[in-house]
Amino acid sequence: MKRNTWWSWFWILLGAIYLFAPLYATIAFSLKAEKDIVSSLAYRQVLQDPDFWHTFLFSIEMAVLTIIVSILLVVPTAYWVRLRLPQIRPLVELITLMPFVIPAIVLVFGLIRAYSGAPFHITNFSAGTNALLVGGYVVLALPYMYRAVDTGLSAIDVRTLTEAAQSLGAGWRTIIAQVIFPNLRVALLSGAFLTLATVIGEFTLASFLVGLNAFGPYMSQLGQNHAYESAALAIISFALTWGSLGLIQLFSRGVPGQAVVGGPR
Amino acid sequence: MSSSPLSVEGRDAPEARPVSPWRGLATNWLGVVPFFAFAVLFIFYPSIILLVRGFQNDDGVPTLANFAAMFNGLAITYVPNIISLPGGLSFTLTLPNLALNTVLSAYWISIRISLATAIGGGLFGFLLAYAVILGGLPRWVRSVLMTFSGVASNFAGVPLAFAFIATMGRVGFVTILLKSLGLDIYNAGFSLYNFWGLSFTYMYFQFPLMVLIMSPALEGLKREWREAAENLGASSFQYWRYVALPILLPSVLGTMVLLFGNAFGAYATAEALTGGQINLVTILIGAQIQGDALHNPGLGYALALGMIVVMGLVMIPYQFLRRVSERWLR
DSSP: OOOOOHHHHHHHHHHHHHHHHHHHHHHHHHTOSSTTSOOOHHHHHHHHOHHHHHHHHHHHHHHHHHHHHHHHHHHHHHHHHHHTOGGGHHHHHHHHTHHHHSOHHHHHHHHHHHHSSTTTOGGGSHHHHHHHHHHHHHHHHHHHHHHHHHHHHHTSOHHHHHHHHHHTTOOHHHIIIIIIHHHTHHHHHHHHHHHHHHHHTOOHHHHHHTGGGSHHHHHHHHHTTOHHHHHHHHHHHHHHHHHHHHHHHHHTTSOOOOOOSSSOO | OOOHHHHHHTTSOGGGOOSOHHHHHHHHHHTTHHHHHHHIIIIIHHHHHHHHHHTBOTTSOBOSHHHHHHTTTOEEEEEEEEEEOTTSOEEEEEEEEEEOOHHHHHHHHHHHHHHHHHHHHHHHHHHHHHHHHHSOOOHHHHHHHHHHHHHHHTOOSHHHHHHHHHHHSTTOHHHHHHHHTTOOTTTTTOOTTSHHHHHHHHHHHHHHHHHHHHHHHHHTSOHHHHHHHHHTTOOHHHHIIIIIHHHHHHHHHHHHHHHHHHHHTOOHHHHHHHTTOSOOHHHHHHHHHHHOTTSOHHHHHHHHHHHHHHHHHHHHHHHHHHHHHHTTOO
8 A cells, every 4th residue: 555654744844843943942042141152151150050069969869769769669569469469469559650640749748748747847857858858759750660660570480480599598688689680670770760860850849848959949940040051951951861761772672762641740 | 578587487489388377468468568658658648638637627627618718709700791793783792701719710721731732742642653653654763753752751840941931932942933934923922921831831741742652552553453454345544433543542542631630730840931920720739838828728738639639530531541442452
């Protein structure tokens, strides 16, 4: 059957314009910080700002903690549910899907109202607010983390591997760390970089819990009176997203992109 | 999970577990304790706090007043419209007009934006996915589109708002370009900071998500189905109408429902774009967290619970449609 590709090209062109025009406009704008010349001034000013580095590193730290906590939480749970408690699988899956029902802004509202007052007063010290922030991010990461790990586990024969390891004398800790983990490397790396990409510039939870300590609120603050620098920041964070997702594609060898739904929009 | 009695206990293969069934049961449940503890601390307890306070007044007495307050000032007014016809004729037409309060109009705008971007993003994303999967385009176009969709659907929040200000703001690139072509979009009523502007911005992460989810579904359409239809004498239209569309429709609608929820819960993009000037439910909740902007703490809880209800209602058709679509695809 002969196909007419004219319409296909038309829609692709339209899509390409929608995707690239904002990028082009932002790059062009970010290079206009000095009158009449193409200038990297905006980028230099952003990169020389100590607050940029301070907030950026803080957000990286939160992202790394989120990744560690969610791996430690999700891997043993998914493994255990598959091996011993298949009957509670629907319940666990339902819990991991809660971020689809509870938007980030409602989650942070609940966290603050639950833990800021008596008897907890957790928001009175910075370790407390950081813990709430990481906890909230782990919740937001649950849908794709659990799904990635569970899909990874379904690809290996968990029961046989476990029995083989047990008959060789391995304890649970050894089984999870040395048998299950290595088999999930690709799934975990994808989840980790997806988390990194979304947590670094996250605004909703960060602005209410840690304010200007985090990168998202810092960007937002800068945007209020530094037009060129904010355009430069948008490009920098686009590059970060691109880098993280590019790495995922590299690990998973061309498995098309993943997306976070209902996360930090 | 890694406590020592557990590891001794678990040495045996699952089939040869200990004699007492209760011991085994307890051990089984121990393994998921950390997960459930986390869920209680970070999901259920905060949600229950919102739920309980939503049904309490300031003194902690149970009440439904917070939900009643959501509908305060809701009234149908009859507004006389004078309609003039050419030739000097005119008459008065009285039309009902629903007067919404701040809270309800926030819900109304949020729902409209979510609907517009779910349907618009869904259709556009579907056409793009169709173009790259079945449209006869070279393979590299497809991998470029998929990669870019993966990035764009995760590019949201503050940087996305900045990018759109540089593009379609008052001195944005596209605004200036169109002006030089004789079209002043801001004079024509467009603004980046209202309904249309925000919808345009949300579309940047909405349609790529549709592309990501629909492409595998379109790929799942088996060649045999088409050949079978053709062998039975079906035209291309008939194939689409009676075979492909019924198979794809649940997953198209299901993804659109997902897009609706995606836009409905969005806060960061709207806040960064409009500085909190647009009346969305998420923006109102944000203002309420910072300091009782509604002058009624209970109303804030009711507002948040209302969001959970809307999202929950959205998830029911989503789960149903997903199940239906999995019957044929995957």
